[in-house]
Amino acid sequence: MKTRFVAIALAGWLVFGASQAAPEIERLWESAPDFLQPESVLFDHDRDLLFVSNINGGPTEMNGQGFISTVGLDGRIAKLHWLDGLNAPKGMARIGKRLFVSDIDVLVEIDIEAERIVARYPATGARFLNDLAADDEGRVYVSDMMSNRIYRLADGRFEPWVDSPRLAGPNGLAIVGATLYVGCWGAMEADFSTKVPGHVLRISLLDRQISDFGADRPVGNLDGIEAFDDGSLLASDWLAGGLMRIDADGDVVRLDPLAQGSADIDYDPGSRTVWVPMMKEGKVIAMRIAR
Numbered sequence: 438m439k440t441r442f443v444a445i446a447l448a449g450w451l452v453f454g455a456s457q458a459a460p461e462i463e464r465l466w467e468s469a470p471d472f473l474q475p476e477s478v479l480f481d482h483d484r485d486l487l488f489v490s491n492i493n494g495g496p497t498e499m500n501g502q503g504f505i506s507t508v509g510l511d512g513r514i515a516k517l518h519w520l521d522g523l524n525a526p527k528g529m530a531r532i533g534k535r536l537f538v539s540d541i542d543v544l545v546e547i548d549i550e551a552e553r554i555v556a557r558y559p560a561t562g563a564r565f566l567n568d569l570a571a572d573d574e575g576r577v578y579v580s581d582m583m584s585n586r587i588y589r590l591a592d593g594r595f596e597p598w599v600d601s602p603r604l605a606g607p608n609g610l611a612i613v614g615a616t617l618y619v620g621c622w623g624a625m626e627a628d629f630s631t632k633v634p635g636h637v638l639r640i641s642l643l644d645r646q647i648s649d650f651g652a653d654r655p656v657g658n659l660d661g662i663e664a665f666d667d668g669s670l671l672a673s674d675w676l677a678g679g680l681m682r683i684d685a686d687g688d689v690v691r692l693d694p695l696a697q698g699s700a701d702i703d704y705d706p707g708s709r710t711v712w713v714p715m716m717k718e719g720k721v722i723a724m725r726i727a728r
Contacts, residue, residue, distance in 0.1 A: 476526070
């Protein structure tokens with residue numbers, strides 16, 4: 438998210454991971470800089486395309502100007518305005534022919550083939566719905582960065598699932614098996630700044646117990662996270678910029694520095710491709726990670 442920040446040497450938080458060898462990164466393409474604050478990218482493997490959410494305004498502004506774009510796997514924008522009429526849309530998740538999008542205080546359900554909104558699920562008490570993840574049972578989990586909550590859509594009911602100050606600005610979500618991984622921004626001041634950046638947490642889908650992933654030391658102002666190799670995670674740091682790998686033992690390796698505004702990523706393990714929306718630059722970058 439766009440923010441001002443209390444000056445802090447973020448690079449110092451990552452020194453502990455410097456001893457690890459980083460895998461090679463190959464830049465595949467950069468899209469045209471035609472997006473309007475692209476916040477999230479989602480790979481649709483059934484249709485071989487990417488969805489990109491565009492905030493197009495303030496991140497909490499209910500202006501109806503937000504929209505979703507579609508992009509080919511070659512980086513060419515297919516439809517800049519694939520679906521309009523949203524309010525600062527951010528994270529996305531797909532279940533079959535349905536696309537779910539967070540929209541400040543509402544979860545929006547879109548029929549992909551009809552290209553239209555078919556349902557809206559208000560989130561009581563929500564202030565800043567952000568990233569999404571769906572489990573194998575078709576339940577959708579949504580982070581609320583400002584209220585330190587995770588909401589869940591299950592059986593048509595959208596309600597708080599976990600509510601804890603320990604979440605410390607929950608942003609990116611990823612599900613592996615019975616575990617929900619949460620990339621935290623850090624405890625926020627009124628201007629989105631943090632005295633201490635966030636790290637990754639784990640929440641059991643079975644009993645909702647919260648634990649640290651790797652260690653509780655600061656990692657960064659985390660935005661998107663995705664499952665990677667051997668139990669590690671990929672994560673983006675919005676404020677410092679960059680793509681990193683976070684291992685289960687707490688080590689962090691910066692894979693690509695990128696620029697500030699590195700937002701909600703997606704990753705395809707088959708092609709080892711990661712897509713990063715660059716929110717401040719209005720483009721998406723595709724990279725391949727070597728084995």
